[in-house]
Amino acid sequence: MTSFPDVPAFTGFNKPSRVEADVQDLNLRGTIPPELDGAFYRVQPEHQFPPKLGNDIAFNGDGMISMFRFKDGKVDYRQRWAKTDKWKLENAAGRAVFGAYRNPLTDDEEVKGKIRGTANTNAYIHGGRLYALKEDSPALVMDPASLETFGYTDFDGKMRGETFSAHPKTDPVTGNLCSFGYASKGVLTRDMTYYEIDRDGNLLFDIWFETPYYCMMHDFAITPDYALFTVMGMTSNWDRLKAGKPHFGFDTSLPSYLAVVPRKAGTSAEDIRWFTGPSCFTAHVMNAFQDGTKIHLDLPVAANNMMPFFPDINDAPFDPVAGATYLTRWTVDMAQNAEEYQSQRLSDMIGEFPRYDDRYCGQNYRYGWLVVIDPSQPVELKGGSAGGWVMNTLGMVDHQTGKEQKWWCGPVSSIQEPCFIPRSPDAAEGDGWIVMVCNRLEERGSELLLFEATNIEQGPIATIDIPVRLRFGLHGNWANAMDVPALEAA
Amino acid sequence: MTSFPDVPAFTGFNKPSRVEADVQDLNLRGTIPPELDGAFYRVQPEHQFPPKLGNDIAFNGDGMISMFRFKDGKVDYRQRWAKTDKWKLENAAGRAVFGAYRNPLTDDEEVKGKIRGTANTNAYIHGGRLYALKEDSPALVMDPASLETFGYTDFDGKMRGETFSAHPKTDPVTGNLCSFGYASKGVLTRDMTYYEIDRDGNLLFDIWFETPYYCMMHDFAITPDYALFTVMGMTSNWDRLKAGKPHFGFDTSLPSYLAVVPRKAGTSAEDIRWFTGPSCFTAHVMNAFQDGTKIHLDLPVAANNMMPFFPDINDAPFDPVAGATYLTRWTVDMAQNAEEYQSQRLSDMIGEFPRYDDRYCGQNYRYGWLVVIDPSQPVELKGGSAGGWVMNTLGMVDHQTGKEQKWWCGPVSSIQEPCFIPRSPDAAEGDGWIVMVCNRLEERGSELLLFEATNIEQGPIATIDIPVRLRFGLHGNWANAMDVPALEAA
Numbered sequence: 001m002t003s004f005p006d007v008p009a010f011t012g013f014n015k016p017s018r019v020e021a022d023v024q025d026l027n028l029r030g031t032i033p034p035e036l037d038g039a040f041y042r043v044q045p046e047h048q049f050p051p052k053l054g055n056d057i058a059f060n061g062d063g064m065i066s067m068f069r070f071k072d073g074k075v076d077y078r079q080r081w082a083k084t085d086k087w088k089l090e091n092a093a094g095r096a097v098f099g100a101y102r103n104p105l106t107d108d109e110e111v112k113g114k115i116r117g118t119a120n121t122n123a124y125i126h127g128g129r130l131y132a133l134k135e136d137s138p139a140l141v142m143d144p145a146s147l148e149t150f151g152y153t154d155f156d157g158k159m160r161g162e163t164f165s166a167h168p169k170t171d172p173v174t175g176n177l178c179s180f181g182y183a184s185k186g187v188l189t190r191d192m193t194y195y196e197i198d199r200d201g202n203l204l205f206d207i208w209f210e211t212p213y214y215c216m217m218h219d220f221a222i223t224p225d226y227a228l229f230t231v232m233g234m235t236s237n238w239d240r241l242k243a244g245k246p247h248f249g250f251d252t253s254l255p256s257y258l259a260v261v262p263r264k265a266g267t268s269a270e271d272i273r274w275f276t277g278p279s280c281f282t283a284h285v286m287n288a289f290q291d292g293t294k295i296h297l298d299l300p301v302a303a304n305n306m307m308p309f310f311p312d313i314n315d316a317p318f319d320p321v322a323g324a325t326y327l328t329r330w331t332v333d334m335a336q337n338a339e340e341y342q343s344q345r346l347s348d349m350i351g352e353f354p355r356y357d358d359r360y361c362g363q364n365y366r367y368g369w370l371v372v373i374d375p376s377q378p379v380e381l382k383g384g385s386a387g388g389w390v391m392n393t394l395g396m397v398d399h400q401t402g403k404e405q406k407w408w409c410g411p412v413s414s415i416q417e418p419c420f421i422p423r424s425p426d427a428a429e430g431d432g433w434i435v436m437v438c439n440r441l442e443e444r445g446s447e448l449l450l451f452e453a454t455n456i457e458q459g460p461i462a463t464i465d466i467p468v469r470l471r472f473g474l475h476g477n478w479a480n481a482m483d484v485p486a487l488e489a490a
Numbered sequence: 491m492t493s494f495p496d497v498p499a500f501t502g503f504n505k506p507s508r509v510e511a512d513v514q515d516l517n518l519r520g521t522i523p524p525e526l527d528g529a530f531y532r533v534q535p536e537h538q539f540p541p542k543l544g545n546d547i548a549f550n551g552d553g554m555i556s557m558f559r560f561k562d563g564k565v566d567y568r569q570r571w572a573k574t575d576k577w578k579l580e581n582a583a584g585r586a587v588f589g590a591y592r593n594p595l596t597d598d599e600e601v602k603g604k605i606r607g608t609a610n611t612n613a614y615i616h617g618g619r620l621y622a623l624k625e626d627s628p629a630l631v632m633d634p635a636s637l638e639t640f641g642y643t644d645f646d647g648k649m650r651g652e653t654f655s656a657h658p659k660t661d662p663v664t665g666n667l668c669s670f671g672y673a674s675k676g677v678l679t680r681d682m683t684y685y686e687i688d689r690d691g692n693l694l695f696d697i698w699f700e701t702p703y704y705c706m707m708h709d710f711a712i713t714p715d716y717a718l719f720t721v722m723g724m725t726s727n728w729d730r731l732k733a734g735k736p737h738f739g740f741d742t743s744l745p746s747y748l749a750v751v752p753r754k755a756g757t758s759a760e761d762i763r764w765f766t767g768p769s770c771f772t773a774h775v776m777n778a779f780q781d782g783t784k785i786h787l788d789l790p791v792a793a794n795n796m797m798p799f800f801p802d803i804n805d806a807p808f809d810p811v812a813g814a815t816y817l818t819r820w821t822v823d824m825a826q827n828a829e830e831y832q833s834q835r836l837s838d839m840i841g842e843f844p845r846y847d848d849r850y851c852g853q854n855y856r857y858g859w860l861v862v863i864d865p866s867q868p869v870e871l872k873g874g875s876a877g878g879w880v881m882n883t884l885g886m887v888d889h890q891t892g893k894e895q896k897w898w899c900g901p902v903s904s905i906q907e908p909c910f911i912p913r914s915p916d917a918a919e920g921d922g923w924i925v926m927v928c929n930r931l932e933e934r935g936s937e938l939l940l941f942e943a944t945n946i947e948q949g950p951i952a953t954i955d956i957p958v959r960l961r962f963g964l965h966g967n968w969a970n971a972m973d974v975p976a977l978e979a980a
Contacts, residue, residue, distance in 0.1 A: 002515045017957040020512040025492045027506045444934040467507040
């Protein structure tokens with residue numbers, strides 16, 4: 001019998017959903033451009049069963065993949081579990097047998113050593129394959145049309161590390177999937193791996209190195225020549241895990257780093273340059289690019305910890321003002337010997353979940369979009385927000401003009417990560433649409449919104465009603481049908 | 491592109507849902523008795539596409555079947571379209587091509603003559619088969635485990651009428667499925683047919699007769715020797731259909747009738763006795779039984795029309811007080827020559843959707859349950875009610891003691907038809923549970939509630955959260971797994 005605990009993570013808008021669903025031709029207002037032919041994939045963490053240890057954090061939920069198939073001005077919706085090894089073991093047991101987030105010490109004895117991944121962080125298409133991703137485990141492969149799970153891949157045995165990032169990038173020049181793993185040799189290890197995989201799914205090479213200290217390495221960036229990693233004080237150790245504390249704790253005594261890794265086979269740890277900076281919080285990356293010998297990395301940065309559920313390692317109280325993230329540019333010059341990166345704030349919007357026109361990955365780029373917390377807008381949420389945040393505004397930055405745009409979703413709503421869709425494969429940068437989930441918290445309903453990408457302030461051009469309540473979700477991506485044979489065949 | 495009109499039938503809680511869904515092991519509070527092993531099937535009308543003529547009534551929606559599978563103290567949920575011929579034709583067209591409720595004059599030319607049924611009224615198990623039923627068309631057969639649609643049946647060519655009631659009864663003595671059709675020779679015809687079908691699906695015999703006037707014959711009753719039909723002034727004619735009026739209109743000048751049809755092969759129209767009464771409104775039947783030469787028929791009766799969407803035929807305004815239904819006993823004595831039935835009110839509760847312990851079908855029985863509109867309870871609905879009613883209370887009658895019980899569902903909720911589940915095949919009458927859908931209108935959520943059947947006033951013993959918003963639904967039935975091989979095999 002399944003009875004979820006009566007705690008905020010599983011009540012109100014956050015009530016368990018766990019729905020595998022199909023809806024043809026979703027009800028909508030506005031117009032879907034008929035040339036849109038592809039699918040928007042996104043994922044939400046959802047506990048299949050009540051947490052083994054009682055309460056839990058969203059980040060430990062099982063992955064539930066949503067697919068919105070756009071074609072002929074219509075949108076079909078499909079949702080399925082990412083059936084990880086963990087999901088299958090717990091499904092067979094009829095209860096949770098894995099314990100806390102990234103703490104294998106809390107698992108039932110009979111599942112020790114099994115892959116703990118939840119595939120709950122990103123849904124990514126490369127080479128026509130759908131990958132459901134969680135940074136603590138390998139990539140889970142799913143059918144991009146039926147959303148059936150095939151299982152974990154080790155890329156024909158060539159992936160020697162234990163983990164695969166939830167934030168791979170596709171290099172628009174080579175077409176390669178660029179990814180990495182951290183804790184590559186197991187929980188809490190400082191070992192990292194950089195991977196490149198071609199469009200046919202062949203793992204081309206890997207690069208192994210170590211971080212100065214173990215930390216959450218959630219995202220990274222590429223440029224044509226480099227892979228860029230940020231190291232920040234969200235750390236852990238076995239004492240924390242033995243004590244049953246949250247896996248991560250934030251240590252303000254640790255400096256931040258920017259690692260510059262040459263993207264080529266044969267790179268060794270000695271070839272990597274490490275630039276330092278003061279303690280700060282980083283998670284997602286917008287983009288990066290090279291300008292001569294300079295490298296620019298754009299990412300939201302906060303002065304202190306942004307994640308209250310991973311508290312200060314010395315129990316300092318959470319500071320929401322210091323935890324506010326602002327889009328920031330870190331710059332290094334590879335021709336100089338400086339040991340520190342330079343930092344410049346790019347926007348005064350409090351923003352995270354940064355995205356851009358993916359065709360400009362690693363290239364100098366003009367437009368970026370992000371989820372903004374606009375504290376000037378009224379909030380009228382009864383019974384708390386979804387996922388702990390009140391993400392109330394879609395923001396856009398234009399690096400060329402410095403102009404910004406904002407669209408506020410209303411006082412009882414919460415938006416999720418935006419995703420850019422190019423109008424056509426060769427459309428100009430930013431010429432296309434933004435697709436984004438918006439939860440109407442009071443009505444317990446969810447919508448998929450479509451905007452003209454560079455005119456978000458006019459509001460959505462189409463509002464697509466999703467008749468299943470979507471929970472707090474993480475990342476998602478668009479794929480053109482022409483790039484996904486399984487979609488074309490379905 | 492699908493855009494439902496901004497009218498009450500498709501907004502607020504009534505927003506289109508159209509979700510085919512699967513959820514394993516629904517989240518619940520309370521306890522499911524572990525001996526419960528079977529499934530509760532119910533159906534809701536849902537328009538697959540925006541109505542061809544703009545607005546529409548719920549009764550014209552397409553059937554969407556929900557199955558709640560109880561086993562080992564857990565409940566799984568599955569929901570699928572009843573894929574009628576109409577559903578398939580419209581799905582292929584990508585829009586509604588059939589028009590108004592029971593008005594074939596409003597259909598697109600290319601579907602003239604096709605079966606217009608929606609299978610939206612009842613989900614009924616007999617002989618291990620699942621029938622999705624609508625009274626204007628044949629019975630649609632579905633897989634009781636997967637909910638896949640097999641298609642319409644004419645019982646190996648033996649069903650010669652065009653229609654099959656949504657309210658068949660299973661005779662607990664013979665095991666036969668007893669059903670009927672009206673408008674058996676086509677829309678608006680006065681021809682009726684009574685059918686009996688054995689557990690293997692063989693149609694054993696039919697009886698043909700005519701009603702005094704064409705009317706809605708939504709339900710009926712059986713006793714061991716008789717089939718009982720009520721005729722009331724909800725009528726129609728071709729002029730109404732040509733004028734585009736609602737199919738049915740209520741004519742207070744028409745008397746009511748109770749027809750007593752001997753349940754045996756070879757019965758002819760001359761063998762039928764017709765008892766008359768004053769104009770009144772009847773729809774569903776609770777039960778009927780014989781007592782010597784007397785026949786008692788228990789059913790909710792209103793002094794005047796209960797259905798505002800089928801208005802008075804002379805445009806008299808709808809009268810909600812006269813339209814209130816009260817459980818009433820009609821009695822006739824077959825040994826006497828009286829031409830009128832006797833009528834006696836059994837309860838002062840305003841109630842409809844009457845049910846009882848189905849093992850007592852046609853037998854003297856003690857307990858009945860029904861949906862009650864309790865006007866003494868506060869209503870706090872914003873934006874209207876679901877389906878036009880505020881069905882706020884579950885009621886129980888005990889014919890032996892005359893005692894009644896009520897359970898109020900709260901100020902912003904609406905309940906649907908209750909269904910009795912026996913504790914075991916040989917449990918005493920009423921020893922078991924009531925299962926019932928309850929919609930929490932403000933939270934846009936639905937629950938399945940389980941009560942001890944003869945102690946409903948203590949409230950539900952289990953509250954099962956349905957993470958998909960259920961719309962206004964009609965009828966449903968329980969089946970023990972042991973009686974449904976497909977369920978046991980699944």
